[in-house]
Amino acid sequence: MAVDSVLAFWVVAVLLIVVPGADWAFTVSAGLRGRSVVPAVSGLVVGYALVTAVVAAGVGALVAGSPVLLTGLTVVGGLYLMWHGGVTFLRSAVLWVSVEEAGEADGKMFRRGVGVSGLNPKGLLIFIALLPQFTDPRGAWPVAGQIGVLGVAFMVTCGAFYLCLGTLTRTTLHGRPAAARLIGRVAGAAMVGIGAWLLIERLVRHGW
Numbered sequence: 138m139a140v141d142s143v144l145a146f147w148v149v150a151v152l153l154i155v156v157p158g159a160d161w162a163f164t165v166s167a168g169l170r171g172r173s174v175v176p177a178v179s180g181l182v183v184g185y186a187l188v189t190a191v192v193a194a195g196v197g198a199l200v201a202g203s204p205v206l207l208t209g210l211t212v213v214g215g216l217y218l219m220w221h222g223g224v225t226f227l228r229s230a231v232l233w234v235s236v237e238e239a240g241e242a243d244g245k246m247f248r249r250g251v252g253v254s255g256l257n258p259k260g261l262l263i264f265i266a267l268l269p270q271f272t273d274p275r276g277a278w279p280v281a282g283q284i285g286v287l288g289v290a291f292m293v294t295c296g297a298f299y300l301c302l303g304t305l306t307r308t309t310l311h312g313r314p315a316a317a318r319l320i321g322r323v324a325g326a327a328m329v330g331i332g333a334w335l336l337i338e339r340l341v342r343h344g345w
Contacts, residue, residue: 139273142283143290146271150291153263154298159218162327163253164299165306166225167246169321174303176243180250182296187255189288192264193281207258208339214256215335221249222328225321253328258335264288 154160160181167177199206254260272283310316 139276142271142273143286146267146287147290147294149267150294151298154291154295157327159253159257159328159331160295160299161302162222162225162324162331163250164303166321166324166328167250168303168306169310169324170242170246170307172242172307174300174307177246177250178296178299178303180247180252181254181299182250182292183247184251184254184256185260185292185295186288187251188261188264189268189285189292191261192268193284193288210256210261211258211335211339214258215332215339217252217256218328218332218335220332221253222325222330222332224325225328226325258339 163181164174164177167174268284268287269280271287272280274280276283278286306320310320
């Protein structure tokens with residue numbers, strides 16, 4: 138696979154990742170828990186790994202071409218973001234977990250991370266639109282393998298960026314409970330808003 142194709146995709150991936158969205162809000166909320174953000178970011182990365190596999194297998198194009206399936210995914214993804222955002226907003230006053238709760242909290246954040254990235258229909262559509270453009274059907278590698286490489290490039294960049302963001306959030310707001318609560322509520326409201334926007338956009342587009 139041509140290195141220049143991977144580098145070109147990487148530039149686009151960086152631009153997509155640094156733009157605030159649901160992943161940002163989720164990572165910030167994870168950073169406010171006062172513990173390692175690795176489980177939460179790992180969940181995001183695993184979610185994108187699942188999306189990459191779906192696109193590489195050709196299932197993504199099938200979903201995108203079916204209004205019913207895509208609408209179903211949008212509804213599930215939108216409702217999930219709204220639910221998680223609501224939980225984050227309401228629980229922003231309880232930011233620091235105890236040692237006894239740490240293991241359970243880490244597991245929850247990992248699973249929620251998978252849901253935030255894996256159930257986001259915008260992520261699926263972006264991957265369907267972008268990944269094939271950077272592949273070469275006449276190349277030595279099969280297209281599915283090329284998509285896998287591009288997906289790995291995205292996941293590594295995503296993981297590195299959100300680890301830095303979450304860690305910065307945790308260290309900056311530690312010892313500042315009022316600011317942490319405010320940021321937590323903003324992050325929760327952002328996820329609720331993004332989830333609602335996904336639902337409204339999809340339903341309005343189809344006149345429902």
